[in-house]
Amino acid sequence: MDFASLFSGLGIGFGVALDPINILFAFIGCLVGTLVGVLPGLGPTATIAILLPMTTSLSPVTGLITLAGIYYGAQYGGSTTSILLRLPGEASSVVTVLDGHGMTRKGRGGAALAIAAWGSFFAGTVGTLFIAVLGPAVSALVLKFGAPEYFMLMVLGLVASVVLAQGSVIRALAMVALGLLLGLVGTDPNSGQYRFTFGALELLNGIPFVPLVVGLFGIADILVALEKATKSEEEVRPAAIGSLWPTRQEARRAAPAAARGTLIGLILGLLPGGGALMSSFVAYSVEKRVSGKDGDFGNGDPAGVAAPEAANNAGAQTSFLPLLTLGIPSNAVMALMTGAMLLQGIVPGPKIMTNQPQLFWGLIVSMWIGNLMLLVINLPLVGVWVKMLKIRYTILYPIILIVSLVGIYSVDYSTFDVFLTALFGLLGYLLQRWRCEAAPLVLAVVLGPMMEEYFRRAMLIARGDAGIFVSRPLSLGLLVITLAMLASILAPNVRRFRSKAFQE
Amino acid sequence: MKSVIHRRAFLAGAAGLGSVALSARNGFAQQAWPARDITYVIPYAPGGMSDNISRLLSDKLGGMLGRQLLNDYRAGAGGAIGANYYMAQKPDGYSLLQATNSFFGVIPNVTKVEYDPKTDLTPLVLVGDAPMAIACNPAVPAKSLEEFVALAKKNPGKFAYGTSGHGTVGHLCGIWLAKRAGIEILHVPYRGASQALQSTLAGETQLFFGPEAAEQISGKALTGLGVMGSERWSAMPDLPTTAESGLAGWAPRSWHTVVIHSKAPEEIRLKLAKMLNDILAMPEVKQRLIMFGLIPGFEDLAGMRKRADDDYAEFRVLLVEAGLALKK
Numbered sequence: 124m125d126f127a128s129l130f131s132g133l134g135i136g137f138g139v140a141l142d143p144i145n146i147l148f149a150f151i152g153c154l155v156g157t158l159v160g161v162l163p164g165l166g167p168t169a170t171i172a173i174l175l176p177m178t179t180s181l182s183p184v185t186g187l188i189t190l191a192g193i194y195y196g197a198q199y200g201g202s203t204t205s206i207l208l209r210l211p212g213e214a215s216s217v218v219t220v221l222d223g224h225g226m227t228r229k230g231r232g233g234a235a236l237a238i239a240a241w242g243s244f245f246a247g248t249v250g251t252l253f254i255a256v257l258g259p260a261v262s263a264l265v266l267k268f269g270a271p272e273y274f275m276l277m278v279l280g281l282v283a284s285v286v287l288a289q290g291s292v293i294r295a296l297a298m299v300a301l302g303l304l305l306g307l308v309g310t311d312p313n314s315g316q317y318r319f320t321f322g323a324l325e326l327l328n329g330i331p332f333v334p335l336v337v338g339l340f341g342i343a344d345i346l347v348a349l350e351k352a353t354k355s356e357e358e359v360r361p362a363a364i365g366s367l368w369p370t371r372q373e374a375r376r377a378a379p380a381a382a383r384g385t386l387i388g389l390i391l392g393l394l395p396g397g398g399a400l401m402s403s404f405v406a407y408s409v410e411k412r413v414s415g416k417d418g419d420f421g422n423g424d425p426a427g428v429a430a431p432e433a434a435n436n437a438g439a440q441t442s443f444l445p446l447l448t449l450g451i452p453s454n455a456v457m458a459l460m461t462g463a464m465l466l467q468g469i470v471p472g473p474k475i476m477t478n479q480p481q482l483f484w485g486l487i488v489s490m491w492i493g494n495l496m497l498l499v500i501n502l503p504l505v506g507v508w509v510k511m512l513k514i515r516y517t518i519l520y521p522i523i524l525i526v527s528l529v530g531i532y533s534v535d536y537s538t539f540d541v542f543l544t545a546l547f548g549l550l551g552y553l554l555q556r557w558r559c560e561a562a563p564l565v566l567a568v569v570l571g572p573m574m575e576e577y578f579r580r581a582m583l584i585a586r587g588d589a590g591i592f593v594s595r596p597l598s599l600g601l602l603v604i605t606l607a608m609l610a611s612i613l614a615p616n617v618r619r620f621r622s623k624a625f626q627e
Numbered sequence: 628m629k630s631v632i633h634r635r636a637f638l639a640g641a642a643g644l645g646s647v648a649l650s651a652r653n654g655f656a657q658q659a660w661p662a663r664d665i666t667y668v669i670p671y672a673p674g675g676m677s678d679n680i681s682r683l684l685s686d687k688l689g690g691m692l693g694r695q696l697l698n699d700y701r702a703g704a705g706g707a708i709g710a711n712y713y714m715a716q717k718p719d720g721y722s723l724l725q726a727t728n729s730f731f732g733v734i735p736n737v738t739k740v741e742y743d744p745k746t747d748l749t750p751l752v753l754v755g756d757a758p759m760a761i762a763c764n765p766a767v768p769a770k771s772l773e774e775f776v777a778l779a780k781k782n783p784g785k786f787a788y789g790t791s792g793h794g795t796v797g798h799l800c801g802i803w804l805a806k807r808a809g810i811e812i813l814h815v816p817y818r819g820a821s822q823a824l825q826s827t828l829a830g831e832t833q834l835f836f837g838p839e840a841a842e843q844i845s846g847k848a849l850t851g852l853g854v855m856g857s858e859r860w861s862a863m864p865d866l867p868t869t870a871e872s873g874l875a876g877w878a879p880r881s882w883h884t885v886v887i888h889s890k891a892p893e894e895i896r897l898k899l900a901k902m903l904n905d906i907l908a909m910p911e912v913k914q915r916l917i918m919f920g921l922i923p924g925f926e927d928l929a930g931m932r933k934r935a936d937d938d939y940a941e942f943r944v945l946l947v948e949a950g951l952a953l954k955k
Binding site for chain 1: 700703705794828831915
């Protein structure tokens with residue numbers, strides 16, 4: 124793309140996005156999204172579905188800008204609960220829990236929220252530019268990513284998830300194995316046969332994600348706190364809050380991490396089917412590797428918040444590209460956006476850019492405006508959210524429980540999911556007692572089925588020849604990276620370092 | 628709150644019936660249908676074709692009835708959860724189910740469901756046929772279905788088709804084509820039609836069945852080989868039908884409908900079918916359906932029943948072939 128048309132495009136885009144009505148609706152979208160993201164369970168997919176009919180009375184651009192605002196807002200809102208309450212709303216914020224909540228325990232919750240907000244804004248800005256400049260060219264590359272490449276990417280992710288754990292490698296591996304086993308529940312992708320569903324139709328699509336994470340993280344945490352409270356016969360004290368703003372030192376840790384996270388998010392976000400999800404924890408693992416001994420991961424390292432949050436948001440931006448340039452929605456939210464476009468009389472696809480420049484560029488510029496608004500909305504809110512921590516736990520915990528369960532019920536209106544949450548809450552409590560970490564387990568549950576799917580698809584396409592994984596350059600490259608990472612985990616000096624870090 | 632709703636219900640009922648004295652008398656005796664809002668079960672996640680159709684219809688039908696249609700999403704198990712949920716509703720004419728022919732042809736053949744497709748559910752109207760276009764990657768040197776079949780005969784097992792999963796209409800199109808044309812093609816299931824379409828674009832698979840390919844065919848990113856069935860698709864009139872290509876008779880198809888309990892009062896069923904057909908005949912509704920990629924059409928209640936029963940029998944043959952059918 125030449126620069127003249129880029130600038131004229133951006134000009135059109137700013138013309139559309141700076142229209143007062145569009146600014147207003149971008150603001151409303153971001154605000155609604157933030158609030159929704161804070162409630163566990165009720166994610167962006169459900170909210171957009173509910174609000175979709177209302178947007179049909181708006182002009183197409185305004186409608187899409189509103190929905191896009193909800194999407195980013197929810198991404199951001201989800202990290203608020205992860206950081207403050209250890210309640211991840213979706214897979215991508217599982218990683219934010221580790222150090223985000225670690226910072227909260229150290230009384231740096233406000234700083235963690237501010238770092239997440241700035242990191243997301245930075246990533247959003249770069250992401251918007253990236254889409255505008257390289258978008259159409261890059262989206263063609265997505266097609267080069269076939270089943271073998273996806274499989275290798277998932278393996279890489281799984282190996283990286285061991286790095287996420289703070290404790291013993293053996294325990295982390297055990298959690299990965301358990302997660303993979305849980306991931307077997309559902310429908311066999313190639314034969315359509317049901318596996319371990321025990322006749323429950325609710326399990327045909329596998330173990331639902333939100334009950335799993337809310338149980339393992341949120342509910343389990345409450346159970347552990349209750350146990351402590353009853354044993355010591357004194358109320359668990361809310362964490363001290365401290366300054367709301369990052370210190371200079373924290374900012375210095377966070378800034379380069381956000382930059383690296385953004386880069387990772389931009390690339391992985393392009394890949395439909397798991398790319399955006401992988402970006403946050405690949406970014407986290409990279410930080411852990413880069414920092415080496417300097418890092419204090421798991422106990423509230425600012426880099427551990429900045430990197431996944433930036434990656435997450437950059438990925439959210441680039442996941443629009445396959446929809447806008449190829450007409451292929453890359454996740455459930457994008458599928459809803461397709462629906463929104465169709466209801467407005469627009470067929471998403473390769474022709475959008477030329478036939479509807481107002482819409483294409485308007486949406487892109489409003490992505491950036493939306494990110495700016497999130498910053499404007501969220502920085503003042505940091506103080507409000509952090510005040511939640513001052514609420515006495517005897518009041519806060521019941522509220523968290525009720526809100527979580529209502530949220531979970533509202534996803535599919537299923538009581539089955541509510542019971543499942545309770546069950547995973549219990550499992551999460553036991554795991555904490557046994558000092559096993561839930562993060563690798565959760566990631567294995569998410570990655571396992573995808574890995575199986577891509578592996579079996581690759582084998583189908585290659586007619587059973589496993590050579591396909593090494594004969595394709597991209598796949599081979601990923602394999603080499605994975606092996607290198609595995610070697611570094613197993614290398615004894617690394618292990619010694621890990622156990623030393625654990626004692627601290 | 629409750630009394631307000633009741634009063635509004637009463638007023639709406641009275642207003643709607645004002646013109647016909649006879650039914651007005653009935654209305655006062657035992658509030659005429661619809662005396663309250665109607666539940667509209669959508670058995671898929673929001674954002675797909677069924678959701679788009681339901682949004683289009685619920686506005687119009689709600690306006691006609693003076694009631695709201697409350698969209699109730701019950702996704703999961705390829706629609707089986709929604710269907711079972713619908714069966715648990717009272718058959719009193721206050722609930723509808725947005726459905727496809729899968730609820731008659733495929734789901735009851737492969738999943739244990741709590742309904743008999745022949746006696747429990749009545750398809751009211753034909754919302755539209757989803758044309759199953761046949762598209763192939765342009766690297767395959769075939770410009771027509773005949774050329775593709777000839778090529779596939781020379782290279783058994785070399786070509787693969789991507790579908791949105793096991794037992795989906797796309798999969799059954801592949802089984803049917805292989806069986807009728809006497810070729811061997813490999814099935815590769817994906818998670819959703821968009822992933823499958825992408826695989827055909829990228830050349831990971833060579834063949835794709837479904838309306839989703841229209842944009843790519845007209846943009847020349849894929850080669851259009853034809854369309855399943857015996858009627859051409861007005862939006863893509865250049866695609867010959869499989870019947871024209873020498874494969875006559877029933878072919879796997881996909882159509883959308885609105886379903887009601889067969890046990891619902893007959894007058895309600897008839898009234899709803901008429902109202903929905905009136906809505907579907909509106910030019911702006913037709914235009915929207917065409918934009919969604921559907922072919923609007925018309926069938927009366929008997930025609931709908933025949934479609935449902937034919938599909939049950941024909942799909943069963945293919946599902947048995949695929950080793951997916953439940954034992955009866």
